[in-house]
Amino acid sequence: MKIDLAVVLVSGGMDSCVTAAIAAQKYELAFLHLNYGQKTERRELKSFQDIAKFFNATKKLVVDARFFTEIGGSSLTDDSIPVSQADIDSKEIPSSYVPFRNANILAIATSYAEVIGAVKIFIGAVEEDSSGYPDCRADFYEAFNRVIDIGTKPATKIVIETPLINLKKSEIIKKGIELGAPLQLSWSCYQSEDLACGVCDSCALRLRGFKSAGIEDPIKYKIRPVY
């Protein structure tokens, strides 16, 4: 029986690494990565390639989406805005929010999926325990599925899957370990490319997740605060 093809959005971070492990249980994988001008792109791309190799992805595409740096408005892509230190219990949207980034990512993924004939788009978005980005919520993905249904060819059937959407970071880590996901190959830090900084939002969420899962994070940190 022919196995269906799924596009998996792989930033190189822990969530996308676990998402790939989930997709790999049922689908042939087409790995998609976006270079949107983020400060740690070189390091993220290395993780993307390492994880793609680990999972034997049939197809790989790295998309140049650096127009985000021209649009600006985020500390991740705009050098005039500093990456803020973690304040993971704040209800404010952090400066690392890239305006409407996930809609851009999904639009690119849908174009790619339609051309290669994939039936799913896997994305490791997390609503619970996330940084509060408005485009990481379950109803955002539901609304986008409707746009895909209307906006693609009648014969095209593509559905976004968000297997982590309701999980906590600690649950994602446990799930990853249960499935044998190569977490040691993933990269989460928003700020550094050699050793993870340990203090940005993304490092903080990762470290807190490992702590609460009772597992040691296999990657190295410059400093490793206890969150």
Add this chain to the structure above:
Amino acid sequence: MKIDLAVVLVSGGMDSCVTAAIAAQKYELAFLHLNYGQKTERRELKSFQDIAKFFNATKKLVVDARFFTEIGGSSLTDDSIPVSQADIDSKEIPSSYVPFRNANILAIATSYAEVIGAVKIFIGAVEEDSSGYPDCRADFYEAFNRVIDIGTKPATKIVIETPLINLKKSEIIKKGIELGAPLQLSWSCYQSEDLACGVCDSCALRLRGFKSAGIEDPIKYKIRPVY
């Protein structure tokens, strides 16, 4: 009173030229153009700049979205697929269809609008009398407005406006002339950059529109068939 800012998607074609004239009646204009690797990009960009100058656009942004050429799947961006000759009464989706292109365009426009504080996104999409692209229908834009509402910051209010969606080409031309839109500066041909080819889908729709409006098209053609 401060005038609100509107992002206007300006390909350089006739529809976007008329859309800009409509937006200019009420808004300060931020012109946005996408280079998505289309064969006639150089000529379209000239029209974009000419039309921006005509309307005195406050802001201008040209986005490099050439990832479409990597994704492929359309005669407009993929050199292995020829641009087909016009068959404007066919119910088939033509080879010039760029998979899910308008969703990508709207996602970029929304990111831009959120950063610059615009309240509207004007796009010259046409449902009636169009080439049958699935992402040119009114319900596609309604669904996308829902995605914007959910996926942007709570304080952000951005709405897509499609003032041409229910017009025929001939009505768009009449509207443009009524508003003094510079149709002589616009470019529609999918295939040529010096003289319009007269035979691609886009030339055919344009010529048929002018004929049915009883007006002479001010641009020059290599050949000018009667549609």
